[in-house]
Amino acid sequence: MTDPHSSNNHSQRSSHDGSEGSSDSRLVEAHSQLAKNKEEPSEGFSSLPIVIVFLFCGFGFWAGVYLTRNAGGFSANSFDLDAPRLVADSGPKAFEPDLAKGQALFIQQCSACHQATGLGVPGAFPPLAGSPWPLGNDERIIKIVLAGLAGEIEVKGTKYNGNMPNIGAGLKDAQVANIVSYVRSAWGNNAEAVTDVKVAEVRKAIGGRAQYSPKEILEAHPLETK
Amino acid sequence: MSQEHSSSRSSVSRIDASVSLPVRLFIISSILWLLVASVLSLIVALKLQVPSFLSDCAWFTYGRLEVLQRNAFIYGWASNALFALNLWIMSSLARFELKSSWLPVLGGLVWNLTLTYGLIQVLLGQLNGFALLEMPKEVAPAMVVAFLFAALWPAVAFARRPTGNVFVSQWYIIGATFVFPVITVVAQLMLLWCPTLGVMQALVHSWFYQNLILLWLGGSALSAIYYFIAKESGRTISAYYLATVGFWTYFLFASWTGPATLLGAPIPVWLQSVGVVAALMMLVPIVITAVNFFGTLAPRSGIAQSWNNTTLRFVLVGTVSFIVSALLSVVFSTRSLNALVRFTEFTQAQEHLAVYSFVSMVIFGAAYYILPRLTGSFWPSAKLVHLHFWASTLGSLLFVVAGLNHGWAAHGRTDFAVSALPGLVAAALLFVGHFAFALNAFGMLTAEEAPSSRRSY
Amino acid sequence: MSDSNNSRPAISGQVASWLGVIAFVAVAIAVIAYAYLAFRSHDGVDADRRVAQKALRADLESKAKGKLTDSGRNADGTYHIPVDAAVALIAAKPEILAKLRQPSTNGGEAPPAPVFTNGNK
Numbered sequence: 001m002t003d004p005h006s007s008n009n010h011s012q013r014s015s016h017d018g019s020e021g022s023s024d025s026r027l028v029e030a031h032s033q034l035a036k037n038k039e040e041p042s043e044g045f046s047s048l049p050i051v052i053v054f055l056f057c058g059f060g061f062w063a064g065v066y067l068t069r070n071a072g073g074f075s076a077n078s079f080d081l082d083a084p085r086l087v088a089d090s091g092p093k094a095f096e097p098d099l100a101k102g103q104a105l106f107i108q109q110c111s112a113c114h115q116a117t118g119l120g121v122p123g124a125f126p127p128l129a130g131s132p133w134p135l136g137n138d139e140r141i142i143k144i145v146l147a148g149l150a151g152e153i154e155v156k157g158t159k160y161n162g163n164m165p166n167i168g169a170g171l172k173d174a175q176v177a178n179i180v181s182y183v184r185s186a187w188g189n190n191a192e193a194v195t196d197v198k199v200a201e202v203r204k205a206i207g208g209r210a211q212y213s214p215k216e217i218l219e220a221h222p223l224e225t226k
Numbered sequence: 227m228s229q230e231h232s233s234s235r236s237s238v239s240r241i242d243a244s245v246s247l248p249v250r251l252f253i254i255s256s257i258l259w260l261l262v263a264s265v266l267s268l269i270v271a272l273k274l275q276v277p278s279f280l281s282d283c284a285w286f287t288y289g290r291l292e293v294l295q296r297n298a299f300i301y302g303w304a305s306n307a308l309f310a311l312n313l314w315i316m317s318s319l320a321r322f323e324l325k326s327s328w329l330p331v332l333g334g335l336v337w338n339l340t341l342t343y344g345l346i347q348v349l350l351g352q353l354n355g356f357a358l359l360e361m362p363k364e365v366a367p368a369m370v371v372a373f374l375f376a377a378l379w380p381a382v383a384f385a386r387r388p389t390g391n392v393f394v395s396q397w398y399i400i401g402a403t404f405v406f407p408v409i410t411v412v413a414q415l416m417l418l419w420c421p422t423l424g425v426m427q428a429l430v431h432s433w434f435y436q437n438l439i440l441l442w443l444g445g446s447a448l449s450a451i452y453y454f455i456a457k458e459s460g461r462t463i464s465a466y467y468l469a470t471v472g473f474w475t476y477f478l479f480a481s482w483t484g485p486a487t488l489l490g491a492p493i494p495v496w497l498q499s500v501g502v503v504a505a506l507m508m509l510v511p512i513v514i515t516a517v518n519f520f521g522t523l524a525p526r527s528g529i530a531q532s533w534n535n536t537t538l539r540f541v542l543v544g545t546v547s548f549i550v551s552a553l554l555s556v557v558f559s560t561r562s563l564n565a566l567v568r569f570t571e572f573t574q575a576q577e578h579l580a581v582y583s584f585v586s587m588v589i590f591g592a593a594y595y596i597l598p599r600l601t602g603s604f605w606p607s608a609k610l611v612h613l614h615f616w617a618s619t620l621g622s623l624l625f626v627v628a629g630l631n632h633g634w635a636a637h638g639r640t641d642f643a644v645s646a647l648p649g650l651v652a653a654a655l656l657f658v659g660h661f662a663f664a665l666n667a668f669g670m671l672t673a674e675e676a677p678s679s680r681r682s683y
Numbered sequence: 684m685s686d687s688n689n690s691r692p693a694i695s696g697q698v699a700s701w702l703g704v705i706a707f708v709a710v711a712i713a714v715i716a717y718a719y720l721a722f723r724s725h726d727g728v729d730a731d732r733r734v735a736q737k738a739l740r741a742d743l744e745s746k747a748k749g750k751l752t753d754s755g756r757n758a759d760g761t762y763h764i765p766v767d768a769a770v771a772l773i774a775a776k777p778e779i780l781a782k783l784r785q786p787s788t789n790g791g792e793a794p795p796a797p798v799f800t801n802g803n804k
Contacts, residue, residue, distance in 0.1 A: 024318045025389075027456055032391035034466040049465065052517070056510055063503040071496035078495050325697050374705050381704045382697055404708065411712045416719060 095174065097193040102182025105175055109167055110183075118187040124162065126155040129187035134180075136224035138194045140217060141180055142168075142202045148211035166211065173199040242599055244323040245313055248330035248376070249600060252310035253593065254671065255338050257664050259302025264657040266295035271653035274646035285349055293348055293360045300358060300443070301341050301369070304581065307589045308446040309334065312380045312399045314596050315453050319393055322383035333375025340368040356417055356431045358438060363418040370407050377403060393456075394469040398449030401477050405441040409434050425493050432484035439580055440480040444548070447588040448476070448515065451545055454591060455522055458538045459531070464521030465514075472514030479507045486559040490568065505559035512552045519545050536611055540591025543619055547583035551576060572633025575626045582656075583622040590618065590663065597670055606669035610662040617659030625652035 072078030107116055110128075114120050118129035128134055133155065134141045145168035152161040168176045173196040181193035273279050273288050280286040309330075317324060324330075344361030353360045380399045387396075413434035416422050422430060456463055463469060485493065485501030523529050523542075532538030554576055558564055567573070594611065598604060605611060628648035694702075764772075 023457070025321065028319055028389075028391045028393045030462050031393050031456070031466055034462055049468070052468070052513060055513065059507055059509060063507060066503055066506075067496075067499055070499040070502075072494070072499075074496045076494050079492050080495060325695055329698070329701070374708065378701060378704045378708070382700045385700045385704065386697065404711070407708050408711055408715065412715050412719070415716055420720070 095177065095196045097181035097195070098178050099182050099185060101175075102178035102180075103186070105171075105179045106182050106186075109171070109179065113164070118183070120155075122158060123160070126153065126158070126160045126162075128183055129189065131155050132223045132225045134183045135189060135191045137221045138180065138184070138191070138198065139202055140221040141183065142176065142194065142199055143206060143212060143217060143221075145176055145180060146199075146203055147206055147209055149214065149217065150211045151214040153214045163211070168203075169208070173197075173203065239599070241317055241321065241323055242314075244325070245317050245327065246600055247327045248324070248334060248379075249310045249314050249596070250671065251331055251334045252306045252313075252376075253597070253667070255334065256303050256306035256310065256589075257667055259298050259306060259338075259341075260660050261664055263295050263299040263303055264653075264660045266291055266298060268650075268653045268657050270295055271646065271650040275650050284351065290349055290351065290353070293353060294345055296358065297341075297345060297348065297360060300438070300581065302338070304443055304585055304589065306334070306338070307593070308402075308443065308585075309337075309377045311450055311589060311592050311596070312377065312403065312446055313383075314600075315395055315450060315592075316380035316383045316399050319396055319453070320383040320387035322386060324379060324383075330376045330379055333372045333377070337369060337372035337376055340365050340372060344369075354418060356413075356427075356434075358435060359413060359417060359431070363414065366410060366414040366418070370410055373407055373410075377406070393452070394463070394466070394473060395449040395453040397470075397473045398445045398452070401473070402442050402445035402449070405437055405445065405477075405481075409437045409442075425491065428488055428491060429485065429493055429497065432487050433481070434484075436484040436487065437481050439577070440483065441477060443581060443585045444480070445477070447544065447585040448548070450588050450592045451515075451519065451541055451548075454537055454541050454595060455519055455532075455545075458535055458541075458595070459523060461522050463518050464525075465517050468514045469518055472511045472518065475507065475514070476511035479504045479511070483508065483555070483559070486555075486564075487573075489559070489561055489564045502559050502561070506556055508552055509556055512549055512556075515545075516549055536615075537591040537595040539615060540587050540594065544584050544586075544588035544591065547579055547587065547622075551579035551584055554579070567633040567636075570633035570636040571629040572636075575629025575633065578622065578629065579626050583626065587618065587622075590614070593663075593667065597667060601670055601673075603670055603673050605666050606673065607666055610666045614659045614662040614666070617655045617662065621652045621655030621659060624648055624655065628652060 113125040114128050115125070118127060120127035126133075133144070144164065146166060147169070148164050148166040150163040152159060154160070171179075176199045177194045177196045180199070183189065184191040184193065269280065269286070270288065270292050273281070273291070277288075281288075284290075313324075313330065316322065341361075344365035347362045347365070348360055352362045354363065359366070381403050384396055384400055413430055416430045417427055417434075421427060452463065452469070482504030483501055485497045486505040488501070489498055491498075520529075523532055529542070532542055558567055558572070558576070594605065625648075631648075
């Protein structure tokens with residue numbers, strides 16, 4: 001392997017001025033001639049250009065298709081192909097219970113009986129603060145608010161035999177959800193919030209029915225705690 | 227080799243003599259930077275294997291040394307060497323005798339001094355967060371001015387060429403020469419002087435980075451490949467008329483591939499897709515260059531012949547690496563595959579393939595051709611040339627394989643262990659190769675001043 | 684090629700071409716830079732938003748300070764602050780202790796303590 005290198009070294013010594021200087025101009029000239037005539041050397045590759053042209057057309061076609069499919073409508077707001085809906089007007093937003101609204105509605109709709117403190121009026125209106133009824137399974141309180149409750153119940157050791165009207169029937173799903181979420185989180189109550197979807201489901205399931213009796217609702221949703 | 231042997235050794239052509247001073251300056255400084263970069267990459271690789279090595283002093287922390295190494299390699303070694311290469315090739319092709327060689331020499335001096343200043347600042351901890359723009363922002367204007375002095379002479383030679391005939395190498399050189407100052411100034415403006423907002427910065431940076439590597443480094447190296455293949459094989463480039471298409475598509479598409487490196491980033495998805503399309507369309511220039519090169523060399527056992535020719539052997543490795551690296555970046559810019567390897571060493575390996583195995587190997591090959599003609603003397607040792615070739619080739623192969631392996635091992639997992647040892651061995655191999663190269667080159671450059679000490683073969 | 688012994692012009696042809704090339708590059712850069720800066724001035728919206736945000740923050744801050752002035756002020760012009768804050772303050776600057784005075788009920792004539800007094804009083 002050293003041989004070729006040393007011979008190479010010798011040939012590399014050939015100067016630029018005479019032979020090589022002209023060889024550089026010859027190189028340029030020969031190639032510009034080639035570029036003008038578009039001649040193919042006889043050996044090999046003569047059928048190549050057609051194939052190449054087709055190949056390149058294929059690339060161009062693919063590029064067009066790819067761009068139309070994956071460009072997200074050339075919108076400056078589309079950042080991810082997999083989640084194109086995340087951006088811009090993406091339909092109804094997910095419901096977020098608004099406790100402030102819930103409180104306001106509670107004052108309007110419920111505090112006349114249960115009081116703003118949630119403590120109720122002993123003997124007449126049962127308390128919501130510390131009561132097991134609003135907590136646990138959220139369908140129980142949703143049903144009470146939507147359809148009302150009448151009959152004898154016991155809350156925190158006191159007996160009540162009252163009549164709660166179907167207040168929720170006149171409210172929107174989101175409003176009911178806000179109130180219920182508020183009741184479930186106020187005065188030391190601690191249960192998860194409720195969504196409007198859930199309220200709509202329950203409303204659909206019970207239809208326009210009459211007030212619940214305590215027995216019926218406790219059978220469907222027994223109290224989790226005493 | 228089809229060229230006739232000439233017997234007189236002192237015959238350095240007038241053209242070569244006219245560019246000799248700047249070309250020498252560029253080559254010498256590039257080799258010095260190469261040595262610096264090799265030592266640094268050895269240290270960096272060692273740190274990956276033994277993290278506690280030299281880690282007590284803030285100056286020698288991984289973050290700074292790695293930055294130093296890249297910048298020294300790209301701006302010190304590759305850019306300096308390409309100044310020399312472009313000037314030499316262009317003046318040969320355009321029959322250009324440089325009259326005022328002090329201008330490029332001045333430019334070269336300023337370039338290297340500012341680079342030194344910038345790298346010292348980096349060492350002291352003054353870094354920007356953009357790869358290859360890490361040096362403090364006052365460095366860039368000085369480097370651009372230095373570039374105008376040092377590297378615009380190929381364009382001058384082209385403008386003053388005696389005949390209208392043009393060879394494809396000349397296009398590539400002109401393109402690369404104009405790309406560098408423009409992208410540097412624009413990127414500096416948009417990233418450091420009056421920064422754009424948010425992800426625009428990432429976008430601008432990816433554009434700058436891809437242009438720097440593919441167009442400035444890659445374009446210059448492609449010009450050298452075309453030149454030496456035609457010149458050393460003594461044949462005309464096959465399917466030459468495609469080369470025009472290759473040139474234009476290369477410059478068009480390469481400059482758009484930036485966003486393809488940002489797949490999955492929060493930039494508008496159409497930009498990412500355009501990047502992917504540009505990356506795929508890079509197949510056009512790749513196919514064309516492949517047809518040009520191998521169409522020229524393959525017939526009449528040209529490959530075997532070029533294997534026996536020092537320059538062509540390096541150029542051949544460079545060409546193959548160019549094609550492989552371009553193909554890899556095509557394949558891995560598809561979204562699904564890219565998701566596997568992004569943020570892994572895979573990208574390092576790809577970059578190494580482009581910057582080292584492609585560009586640097588071509589530069590080595592060119593240096594083996596140019597230096598004897600510049601100095602009128604021989605390469606002192608053929609053994610060192612062999613050592614250089616094998617160390618560099620195997621080293622870079624190992625480096626790339628190690629990086630790719632790491633990329634595959636890392637994808638989608640957090641609990642993987644890949645040894646950093648192959649990288650260390652690769653860095654050591656490269657260091658040995660570069661040392662051999664430097665020894666040879668400096669032996670040659672000094673031998674000429676003291677003719678009696680010249681060794682002959 | 685060799686312009687041998689003619690009288691040399693002030694700027695040689697090569698240098699002239701070189702300056703031409705530089706001018707070309709400069710024009711290219713200037714065009715891009717101008718385009719960028721012109722485009723940029725459009726999103727003055729953003730600068731406006733930043734200014735507005737700053738103003739809002741200053742406003743809120745002054746309001747918060749106002750609150751402190753009203754509800755946190757004692758009759759003698761000093762302030763009372765939460766115990767935690769006072770402890771933290773003392774921990775950070777023990778010398779304050781020396782300047783502290785008891786919330787005086789008897790002597791209104793004592794000079795106001797420097798630390799907790801209102802600056803503009």
